[in-house]
Structures are given as C-alpha cells and as structure tokens.
Amino acid sequence: MYRHLLVPIDNTDLSTVTTGQAVEFARSLGARITFFHAQAGDASSLQGKAESRARELLTKAESAARAQGIPCSAVTAVSDAPYSAIVSTARDKACDLIFMASHGRRSAIDVMPGAQTLQVLAGTEIPVLVTTSAGSxxxxxxxxxxxxxxxxxxxxxxxxxxxxxxxxxxxxxxxxxxxxxxxxxxxxxxxxxxxxxxxxxxxxxxxxxxxxxxxxxxxxxxxxxxxxxxxxxxxxxxxxxxxxxxxxxxxxxxxxxxxxxxxxxxxxxxxxxxxxxxxxxxxxxxxxxxxxxxxxxxxxxxxxxxxxxxxxxxxxxxxxxxxxx
Missing domain, CATH: 1.20.120.520 (nmb1532 protein domain like)
Known part of the structure; x- marks a missing residue:
C-alpha cells in the first residue's frame, strides 16, 4: 500500500479541499506526505509576494497534517512547467503516489482533468490519484x-x-x-x-x-x-x-x-x-x-x-x- 504521498498545492481554493482529502487519506493508510508548490520563475518585484504566499500555503498544509499526527514535509520549486516539477519532485523524494486535484471542468458525465493534471498523468510512471471536490x-x-x-x-x-x-x-x-x-x-x-x-x-x-x-x-x-x-x-x-x-x-x-x-x-x-x-x-x-x-x-x-x-x-x-x- 502507499506509504509516501506527494501532494501538489497551488493558490486556488481547491487546494485547501485537496489538502484535507490528502490528510484523511494518508491517515487511513498510515502514510506520510510531502507537500509541493511550484511557483513561476519571475524576477519582478512580485516574486517576494509569491514566495511569501507559497510559504504560507505550505505552512497551513503542514499544520493540517501535523494536527492529525501525520509525518510531513514541504518542498518548493521555481518552474514555468508545474507538471514537470511535480513529476521530478515525486521521483526525487521517492514518493509512491501523487495525490492531486483535477483542476478541470465538469462535463455531463464526469470531471475532466485540467491540462497540468493530464500532463502529470502522461509523464510519470508513479501512480496518480486524481481527486475532485464533491458537491456543487x-x-x-x-x-x-x-x-x-x-x-x-x-x-x-x-x-x-x-x-x-x-x-x-x-x-x-x-x-x-x-x-x-x-x-x-x-x-x-x-x-x-x-x-x-x-x-x-x-x-x-x-x-x-x-x-x-x-x-x-x-x-x-x-x-x-x-x-x-x-x-x-x-x-x-x-x-x-x-x-x-x-x-x-x-x-x-x-x-x-x-x-x-x-x-x-x-x-x-x-x-x-x-x-x-x-x-x-x-x-x-x-x-x-x-x-x-x-x-x-x-x-x-x-x-x-x-x-x-x-x-x-x-x-x-x-x-x-x-x-x-
């Protein structure tokens, strides 16, 4: 069974829900989590704000895991191709499952994964669990x-x-x-x-x-x-x-x-x-x-x-x- 989850998070509200789902899933398995955030390479004055926001997001994610007694860590990377950074980090950290949100659109029959999620699915041999938020x-x-x-x-x-x-x-x-x-x-x-x-x-x-x-x-x-x-x-x-x-x-x-x-x-x-x-x-x-x-x-x-x-x-x-x- 899975022992080490990589959980990518971004600046969207969906990541907060995904973090909660990942924490519950890891708790049920007795697994640990590495939270990951990729930020775009930007040398502008906005970079400091982006880094601060990334630290805040990861701090909150780790706090959610620690509150449930789940071992966790956090990693950041500067990348204009988040899907590639997700795959590389999962390999580097020896994760055996990537747990991520679909970030897609809802169709008449299901939720269609977004572009980044599809590229992760296509670009890694590591199992990927794509989660969606239930309800409206x-x-x-x-x-x-x-x-x-x-x-x-x-x-x-x-x-x-x-x-x-x-x-x-x-x-x-x-x-x-x-x-x-x-x-x-x-x-x-x-x-x-x-x-x-x-x-x-x-x-x-x-x-x-x-x-x-x-x-x-x-x-x-x-x-x-x-x-x-x-x-x-x-x-x-x-x-x-x-x-x-x-x-x-x-x-x-x-x-x-x-x-x-x-x-x-x-x-x-x-x-x-x-x-x-x-x-x-x-x-x-x-x-x-x-x-x-x-x-x-x-x-x-x-x-x-x-x-x-x-x-x-x-x-x-x-x-x-x-x-x-």
Whole structure:
C-alpha cells in the first residue's frame, strides 16, 4: 500500500479541499506526505509576494497534517512547467503516489482533468490519484474557506508550540509580546468571527435539514463556549509569565492542552459535520454559507489585510520554516 504521498498545492481554493482529502487519506493508510508548490520563475518585484504566499500555503498544509499526527514535509520549486516539477519532485523524494486535484471542468458525465493534471498523468510512471471536490461549486468554495480558517489557527498554534519548546531547550525567555499577538489573533478571528458564523450558518442550516446531528452539534457548540474560557485562562497565564510569576513550562503545558483540544474539535467538524453537510444541505444553503464566510477576510497575505496580522503571519511562517532546519 502507499506509504509516501506527494501532494501538489497551488493558490486556488481547491487546494485547501485537496489538502484535507490528502490528510484523511494518508491517515487511513498510515502514510506520510510531502507537500509541493511550484511557483513561476519571475524576477519582478512580485516574486517576494509569491514566495511569501507559497510559504504560507505550505505552512497551513503542514499544520493540517501535523494536527492529525501525520509525518510531513514541504518542498518548493521555481518552474514555468508545474507538471514537470511535480513529476521530478515525486521521483526525487521517492514518493509512491501523487495525490492531486483535477483542476478541470465538469462535463455531463464526469470531471475532466485540467491540462497540468493530464500532463502529470502522461509523464510519470508513479501512480496518480486524481481527486475532485464533491458537491456543487458553492459547497466546495464554502468548505475550502472553512478548512482554510482551520489551517490558519493550526499554523498559529504550531508556531507557538515551537517557540515555547525552543525557549525550554535553550533556557531562554519566550516572547510575551508575540504570545499576546497570537492571543489577539485567536480572539479576533476564530472566537469572534469563525465560531459564531459556523453556528449561525452551518450548524443552524443542518438543524433545519436533519435532526440526526443534533447531539454532535450541541457538543460542538459547548466546545465553542469552552474555547472562550480556555483562551481567557491562557491570556491570564501569559500575563503572569510576562510579570515573572509563571514559568515558560507552565505556558507550554497550557498551550499544548489547548492545541490538543483544538485539533480534536476541528477533526470532529471536518470528519463528521462537513461530510454530513454535503449530504443534507441545498445549493442555496451553500451559497449563503459561502457568502457569509467570504466576508471574514481571514488575516493572511491579502492586499487588504491588517498590517499587524501580516507581520504576525510573516513571523509565524518564518518560525515554521526554522522548525524544520
């Protein structure tokens, strides 16, 4: 059976869905993943932005895998022929399966693979699993946004844990100001925007369509309430650490416990709720959910992103890169 997957990702929303599918597939097999991103060779001033975006995409993908305990790594390449770079990387990394999205168009009978996917299929002896997003375009878009927001939070928590572990190993102080910035992100985005919209649009829509998930939804809503209490406790502990009345080990233990709680919560949403939503929700439901979440503007590398969040994310991505050296 397959033991090492190469998963190409790009800048499209479809890659977020593909990452989730690949992580679940690798978990079922006990396989590891190498995520791959190819960026065009461009010497212009836009190259720096492209590199930053690539680091962000790969950081989120790795965070999704690590949250499920899946060994993973990430590779980038500069290439104007992505299909060739995908094939070469799969060979170089001794991958035994390429797991990629179709990026094609839907016909009357099936999904037709896009040009890059077809060229990969034609150009490699390595097996290729071409995946598609189930359901309507609105469903795929909405699920992609939801999963991307999960990846953002996962990236923050992984960077926080790495920073604390490094401080423990080196016997140095952790950056309290940065920890407060991370807490600000969690309060301002997942707690203030993501959770309420999940309940109002996704959870409530599901309750309207079926009662089969009521117990699961009740538990997830209780976890949302608990999330707020845990973050309040974490904020208090960080304040104590900054004042010198708490040790870095205390903070690390608390962040580890919060991360474990978060991984399990997101796993239930992605493993139970989203598949059920694809069965029960209508096209109109998905359009409404997509519209609501598209307004969130999760703080990553977009032109209209708050400068404070941009700086935080840049540091998170750099820290994640350092953790693999």
């Amino acid at each position: 375009p609105a469903a795929a878009q909405a699920i992609g946004i939801l999963q991307d927001e999960h990846r953002s939070l996962a990236a923050v928590l992984h960077a926080w844990l790495f920073m604390l572990a490094s401080a423990q190993t080196q016997g140095s102080a952790a950056d309290a100001a940065w920890m407060k910035a991370m807490l600000h992100y969690i309060k301002a985005f997942p707690l203030t925007l993501h959770h309420p919209k999940e309940q109002k649009y996704l959870f409530d829509k599901l309750r309207e369509r079926t009662s089969a998930l009521n117990a699961e939804l009740d538990e997830l809503e209780r976890q949302h309430e608990r999330d707020e209490r845990l973050i309040a406790d974490l904020a208090s502990l960080v304040d104590q650490y900054a004042a010198g009345s708490a040790a870095v080990g205390d903070v690390e233990a608390a962040v580890s416990a919060y991360a474990k709680f978060t991984w399990e919560h997101m796993g239930r949403e992605e493993g139970v709720i989203l598949p059920a939503a694809q069965r029960y929700l209508t096209e109109e439901d998905w359009r409404e959910i997509d519209s609501a979440f598209a307004e969130n503007k999760d703080p990553h590398f977009d032109a209209d992103t708050d400068v404070e969040f941009l700086r935080l994310y840049a540091r998170i991505v750099d820290l994640a890169a350092s953790s693999k050296q």
